[in-house]
Amino acid sequence: MTAPRRARAAAALAAATLTASGLLATSAAAAPAPAAADCSGRTLPASKISFQLYSYAGWQRSVGVETVLSELSDIGYRNVEPFGGSYEGRSGAEFRELLRENGLRAPSSHGSTDASTFADTLAFSKALGQKYTGSGGWAAPGIARDGSSTYEDVLATAEGMDELGRASVRNGTGKHFGHNHWWEFTTVVTDPATGEEKTAYEVLLENTDPRYVAFQLDVYWALDAGADVVELLEEHGDRIELLHIKDGFLPADTLGDFTQLTDVGEGDVDWAPILRAAHGSVKYYVIERDGAPADAEFARDSFEYLDCLQY
Numbered sequence: 001m002t003a004p005r006r007a008r009a010a011a012a013l014a015a016a017t018l019t020a021s022g023l024l025a026t027s028a029a030a031a032p033a034p035a036a037a038d039c040s041g042r043t044l045p046a047s048k049i050s051f052q053l054y055s056y057a058g059w060q061r062s063v064g065v066e067t068v069l070s071e072l073s074d075i076g077y078r079n080v081e082p083f084g085g086s087y088e089g090r091s092g093a094e095f096r097e098l099l100r101e102n103g104l105r106a107p108s109s110h111g112s113t114d115a116s117t118f119a120d121t122l123a124f125s126k127a128l129g130q131k132y133t134g135s136g137g138w139a140a141p142g143i144a145r146d147g148s149s150t151y152e153d154v155l156a157t158a159e160g161m162d163e164l165g166r167a168s169v170r171n172g173t174g175k176h177f178g179h180n181h182w183w184e185f186t187t188v189v190t191d192p193a194t195g196e197e198k199t200a201y202e203v204l205l206e207n208t209d210p211r212y213v214a215f216q217l218d219v220y221w222a223l224d225a226g227a228d229v230v231e232l233l234e235e236h237g238d239r240i241e242l243l244h245i246k247d248g249f250l251p252a253d254t255l256g257d258f259t260q261l262t263d264v265g266e267g268d269v270d271w272a273p274i275l276r277a278a279h280g281s282v283k284y285y286v287i288e289r290d291g292a293p294a295d296a297e298f299a300r301d302s303f304e305y306l307d308c309l310q311y
Contacts, residue, residue: 041310044275044285049306050079050107051299052244052288053086054136059294064088066098071296073102075303081286082128083110083136092127107284108132108216108242110179113139118164122171131283132242133168134177134216143184143200151189154200158207165212175214177242178204182252185225201227205236215239216286219274220246220261230277237281243274245287245306258291263298265305275311 053060056068065088072080080099086109087095099106106128112121113135125133139160143149149157165176180201187200198206205215217240222229233240247267248260264287265271278285285306292298 039308039310042279043308043310044306046076046078046303046307048079048283048285049077049303050081050284050286051077051303052081052083052110052286054083054110055287055289055292055298056294057083057085058291060085062294069098069102069104072299073104075296075300076307077299077303078103079105079107079284081108081110081284081288082106084112092124096128106130108134108177108286110134110136113137113160113164115140115160115163118167122168122173125168125173126171131174132177132214133164133173133175134179134214134242136179138178138204139164139176143187145181145183147183147187149187149189149200151192151203154187154189154203155207158204161204161213162209165209165214169212175212175241177214177216179216179244180218181221182225185222185227205239210239213239214241216242216244218244218246218288219269220244220248220250220252220267223269224250224252230273233274233277233281237278240278240281241283243278243282243285245271245285245302246289247271247302248289258289261289261291263289263305264302265309266301271306271309272311275309279311 051072053068060068065086069080082095090098096106107130109125109128109130111125111133112118121133138157141153141156143154143157161176161178168174168176184201184204185199188197189200189203190197217229217232219229222232245264246261247264247269248262250268252260261267287299287302287306289298
């Protein structure tokens, strides 16, 4: 974080005194100098912080992606995670050039998992310069939101993830990741070989090839489902290579009730122990707030919080 941003984050209000006449008077001499926030401990470097552009899908429709990218760059971001609507008709190479002009890269994106057109997805991803391919969900058949997926459905999803991941690694665009909501943790299936009940997330972890498949853990939705995120990171840190840094009030009601989401650091998530557990294994920390307000405040406040949080 640059000194000006830290100063803004920690600036004290000028001292004010109420005069006998009831008027508010301020004294420049009495006002303390703004103090920079203490970010001297272990914090996340900007090189590891990314921004999911879906957060600003609404704002982008008003001002265009070029303005959004320029604002993010000015804040200090060096990475973004695009989604389908980010490109505004540009090719992968054209969008990569737009990112370069703003000092940004796209190490990951949320794209298609359609196996029949995945070759096109891989070509676009390679032109964009990605290190991971992935989506906001999973390969077909996926995990049903209503909890109706069977063990066989989840196993088929794991097989599909392996297939996409193998193609992505061979393409030079890295592992293929899946991204959770809450239902991967609330869907419980029975392993027919052992009779043991497991969450869909556990089955996916156990039945995907770590050479080809990684996981992007959405911290907020996992917590909302009752998962122990610190324990997940400690046990599966070699598989969880990306985090979605999302904050809000818990428990959430439903997906789509974005009023419960907040800027990072303003919700119920206790970030320090999560970042400690993620240290050394997670490659990118992707800030996201579904339905974020159409201005730069969310991106700025969240970046400054994460960039300065000692853990």
